[in-house]
Amino acid sequence: MxxxxxxxxxxxxxxxxxxxxxxxxxxxxxxxxxxxxxxxxxxxxxxxxxxxxxxxxxxxxxxxxxxxxxxxxxxxxxxxVSSQVRRPLELSSLFDDLSNSGGKPTTEVLSFNHAAADDATREALHLPAGSTVYHFTRLRKMGGKPLALMENWVRDDITAISEELLAAQGLYRILRTGGVNFRLATQRIGAMIANDYQAGLLETSPGSALVTMERTAVDDKGRNVETGRHVYRADSYSFEMTLVQR
Structure with missing residues (x-):
């Protein structure tokens, strides 16, 4: 009715x-x-x-x-439609943003590896040849509904990371507990349409709109700590920003 x-x-x-x-x-x-x-x-x-x-x-x-x-x-x-998660553009993690707004996010770790970094990852994290990194993919849900598919690469000379930690906490909380003081990040936001793999995990239709985010974060020692590529359901997620005249 x-x-x-x-x-x-x-x-x-x-x-x-x-x-x-x-x-x-x-x-x-x-x-x-x-x-x-x-x-x-x-x-x-x-x-x-x-x-x-x-x-x-x-x-x-x-x-x-x-x-x-x-x-x-x-x-x-x-x-x-279902209400959107509106995330401010600042140096924080999705897990903490959702938790701080009163939500109860859950995380499914889809893959986890500790192996040699490829050339693109070594370049992004400014690592020498032969370096190893943590590489993992996670599915973040809110209220049981898939919200984000996240792939990250993290340098392994700061703190130990495990599947169990990633399932229970946000990545930035893990790194801050390990002594990282984030200083800045480079970030690119865009859009794409969902392929069959993404659509299946995010419980949407192939060809549906997705919000994309690529980020590399730097700590107060000048180290590129982590880099990642995330995709979000566009019908459930948006970024907010404040523009200031300079």
Missing amino acids: AKQLELSIDRSSPVPLYHQVVQGVEAAIHSGALPAGSRLENEIQWAARLNLSRPTMRKAMDELVRSGLLVRKRGVGTQV
Whole structure:
């Protein structure tokens, strides 16, 4: 059954009418008044009930769909999608970000090796020939739902790392416990479509949108400590940043 959401529209406000609808729906989703999976009444019915024009309502719904809060499904209508994990752009780990926000993340270690570093890894971590590194792949879940597929390479001359530690803690927490004081990182964020392997692990469809992140972190001694490539479900994850005028 379609849910009728009561919204207050202030026609004397300088805020555009369509954006008032967007703000109202966003607030209802974040407060839990519109839980994931809720089906909304169609745009014609909603426009008539709020005494808004159809183009105004269509513009509001289009913006909510573009922002990832709503999805249109043929034969079903417009629905609320699952809430996104919004991660600030700072030098922290996904595990700690989720834990600090009150979540209970879980980690499945898909592969773990301690072996000779290949040329690309030695270059990324500034290691001499013959060096060995930890190389592992993890699947991070939140509330039982797959969120991220993460592959990392970590230098092994700082602290010991095991599958058991990685399953119980975030990588950065392990490294900080081992004495690492992170100073900076180079990071690149992008997008890709999921291949069959990624889609299977992340429980999405091949060709679905994924957010990508590549990072190499440096400690206060100038050592490149770890480098990694992560992919995230785009319908459940986004990065947030604050831009400052210089």
